Amino acid sequence: MKNWLTPKSTAGIMLIAVALAALPFVVGMAGQAWVRILNFAILYVFLALGLNIVVGFAGLLDLGYIAFYAVGAYAWALLASPHFGLHWSIWAILPIGASCACIAGIVLGSPTLKLRGDYLAIVTLGFGEIVRIFLNNLNAPFNITNGPQGITLIDPVSFGGFKLSGFTPIFGFPVSGPQKYYFLLVALAILVIIINLRLQHSRIGRAWQAIREDEIAAKAVGIDTRNLKLLAFAMGASFGGIAGGIFAAMQGFVSPESFSLIESVMILAMVVLGGMGHIPGVILGAVLLTILPEALRYGVGPIQKLLFGKQLVDPESLRMLVFGLALVLVMRFKPAGLWPAPERKRELAEGAK
Amino acid sequence: MDIFLQQIINGLVQGSIYALVALGYTMVYGIMGLINFAHGEVVMIGTLVTITVAGSLLKAGMPALLAGLGGLSASVLVCMALGWGLERIAYRPLRNAPRLTPLITAIGMSIILQNLAMMIWGRNYLTFPALLPKIDFEVAGVNFSAIQIIIVLVSATTMGGLLLLVYRTKLGMAMRATAQNPAIASLMGVNINRVIAAAFIIGSALGALAGVMVGSYYEIAHYQMGFMLGLKAFTAAVLGGIGNLAGAMLGGVLLGIIEALGAGYIGDLTGGFLGSHYQDIFAFVVLIIVLMFKPSGLFGEKTGERA
Numbered sequence: 052m053k054n055w056l057t058p059k060s061t062a063g064i065m066l067i068a069v070a071l072a073a074l075p076f077v078v079g080m081a082g083q084a085w086v087r088i089l090n091f092a093i094l095y096v097f098l099a100l101g102l103n104i105v106v107g108f109a110g111l112l113d114l115g116y117i118a119f120y121a122v123g124a125y126a127w128a129l130l131a132s133p134h135f136g137l138h139w140s141i142w143a144i145l146p147i148g149a150s151c152a153c154i155a156g157i158v159l160g161s162p163t164l165k166l167r168g169d170y171l172a173i174v175t176l177g178f179g180e181i182v183r184i185f186l187n188n189l190n191a192p193f194n195i196t197n198g199p200q201g202i203t204l205i206d207p208v209s210f211g212g213f214k215l216s217g218f219t220p221i222f223g224f225p226v227s228g229p230q231k232y233y234f235l236l237v238a239l240a241i242l243v244i245i246i247n248l249r250l251q252h253s254r255i256g257r258a259w260q261a262i263r264e265d266e267i268a269a270k271a272v273g274i275d276t277r278n279l280k281l282l283a284f285a286m287g288a289s290f291g292g293i294a295g296g297i298f299a300a301m302q303g304f305v306s307p308e309s310f311s312l313i314e315s316v317m318i319l320a321m322v323v324l325g326g327m328g329h330i331p332g333v334i335l336g337a338v339l340l341t342i343l344p345e346a347l348r349y350g351v352g353p354i355q356k357l358l359f360g361k362q363l364v365d366p367e368s369l370r371m372l373v374f375g376l377a378l379v380l381v382m383r384f385k386p387a388g389l390w391p392a393p394e395r396k397r398e399l400a401e402g403a404k
Numbered sequence: 405m406d407i408f409l410q411q412i413i414n415g416l417v418q419g420s421i422y423a424l425v426a427l428g429y430t431m432v433y434g435i436m437g438l439i440n441f442a443h444g445e446v447v448m449i450g451t452l453v454t455i456t457v458a459g460s461l462l463k464a465g466m467p468a469l470l471a472g473l474g475g476l477s478a479s480v481l482v483c484m485a486l487g488w489g490l491e492r493i494a495y496r497p498l499r500n501a502p503r504l505t506p507l508i509t510a511i512g513m514s515i516i517l518q519n520l521a522m523m524i525w526g527r528n529y530l531t532f533p534a535l536l537p538k539i540d541f542e543v544a545g546v547n548f549s550a551i552q553i554i555i556v557l558v559s560a561t562t563m564g565g566l567l568l569l570v571y572r573t574k575l576g577m578a579m580r581a582t583a584q585n586p587a588i589a590s591l592m593g594v595n596i597n598r599v600i601a602a603a604f605i606i607g608s609a610l611g612a613l614a615g616v617m618v619g620s621y622y623e624i625a626h627y628q629m630g631f632m633l634g635l636k637a638f639t640a641a642v643l644g645g646i647g648n649l650a651g652a653m654l655g656g657v658l659l660g661i662i663e664a665l666g667a668g669y670i671g672d673l674t675g676g677f678l679g680s681h682y683q684d685i686f687a688f689v690v691l692i693i694v695l696m697f698k699p700s701g702l703f704g705e706k707t708g709e710r711a
Contacts, residue, residue, distance in 0.1 A: 180684065382498065383497055
């Protein structure tokens with residue numbers, strides 16, 4: 052790590068920085084909708100990297116990750132909306148949301164520590180469903196979550212008086228809401244990437260890897276498997292909570308519908324499709340799986356018209372069909388993901404012999 | 405007391421459907437350690453095929469019973485083909501892949517099947533044709549219908565048949581051997597590919613049967629119906645100890661009864677704070693509690709952590 056700031060790498064980092072800074076304005080020319088999609092891609096990078104800690108590093112199959120995202124989103128929605136008349140500052144809400152999610156992670160993690168892979172998967176899945184059902188029904192007898200209608204008019208992120216929604220002229224150039232959120236999201240994503248990178252080869256990261264590969268052996272060499280598994284759950288959950296808060300603020304609206312099982316599954320698919328445990332792979336998976344369905348949304352209709360002269364099948368279902376097919380095909384031809392970690396690839400090659 | 409018995413009956417009916425679907429999950433899991441997430445969609449397609457076939461047979465003037473049998477056999481055949489195709493196309497190439505790979509494939513297949521169904525049958529709720537006469541009985545203050553009795557009897561018989569197949573035939577022996585150790589089983593001359601395909605085909609046939617039952621019980625079907633049903637059935641399989649046939653059956657029935665009782669009594673128990681729309685959480689709450697004390701399900705074999 053000492054000599055990583057060579058002239059070559061500095062130039063590379065500068066180049067990436069410039070590209071990242073210019074991206075929302077370039078994409079913005081195609082319409083603000085695309086900037087929004089870009090923002091979601093980054094939000095999913097954040098979520099996928101959070102889940103990567105649990106699934107990729109520690110090897111705990113979590114199918115209810117979206118519950119923590121929901122906890123964060125609802126924490127923001129309740130503390131910064133007219134629903135309870137509270138309008139707290141981001142510096143209060145984001146830590147509260149993250150700690151609520153973290154506590155939820157520990158609550159889920161502690162009774163399930165004994166469970167093996169697939170049993171853990173179904174329990175986490177059930178937990179996610181329980182959270183969603185409660186969000187859906189906690190409007191009576193006390194109205195806490197406003198039920199299926201969800202909570203509207205949520206405050207946007209603001210730093211002091213600087214709001215991240217609506218147009219603001221910066222140097223005489225109007226910068227849109229999504230474009231401002233983009234920079235916040237990129238900053239958060241860079242933060243989570245750095246945390247992931249630093250964790251990976253740290254003492255904790257290596258201990259997680261040991262648990263993932265062989266829990267009994269890990270225990271035998273003196274790793275505190277219980278606390279480390281809980282730590283993985285808690286850390287993953289906190290990231291989910293932060294992402295949820297930003298999601299609520301960005302959308303201005305939350306409802307239980309956004310937190311269904313299919314969302315958990317999608318985030319897991321991002322991690323696995325990209326290359327479990329490999330940070331660049333996970334980023335790639337998240338970006339691809341966010342952009343692909345959206346690109347298909349715009350592409351499927353016109354292509355059908357071009358080929359057959361008319362709309363043969365409902366574009367919405369065709370889009371999802373292509374998406375499902377893409378998942379199956381990638382797994383068929385790249386079983387370890389699109390961009391797996393080098394050591395993983397080697398193991399697989401040896402296993403195939 | 406009447407409510408109690410009534411809910412037990414309702415739960416038993418719902419539970420036998422869960423049990424049939426759970427068997428499909430547990431057979432595949434027991435043999436190859438795969439959660440076949442697409443199984444719920446197979447059940448859904450079973451229901452929808454029955455609606456189409458039985459509906460058109462009825463329209464052609466066939467008596468209801470024959471139309472029903474026609475629909476049932478069509479849906480069983482379609483689902484068997486579907487199960488076989490799933491295994492052959494999607495899962496077989498991944499047999500040596502990392503553990504999570506087939507899971508993502510299963511999710512992909514589930515998305516594909518759901519959207520195919522939506523293209524074929526549309527987004528709207530479909531009405532299941534009335535195939536069985538509506539007869540209601542009342543015994544000791546408890547109501548039940550002919551359909552409910554048929555559902556319980558048919559699933560009990562089918563499950564008995566399955567147990568005979570697995571424990572009394574050569575194919576069953578091959579299945580159990582493969583479940584224990586595929587490599588050794590294949591050394592003993594078991595054709596692993598055929599055994600796995602058989603597990604998928606049998607599981608899907610049971611799923612189709614369950615699909616027909618769900619359809620005739622609730623009289624309504626939808627392209628998304630497979631999701632929650634599959635989830636509950638999978639929960640039932642895990643509750644009983646996944647990979648264990650008797651466990652899946654008992655887990656299914658137990659889950660059905662717990663849900664029915666829970667929905668019937670939650671309002672009283674919580675002083676009206678939680679209503680019956682919390683019905684869906686019972687399955688998961690019970691599952692979590694059971695797994696806390698018995699980490700491999702109620703009837704799961706005590707396997708070491710390295711299993």
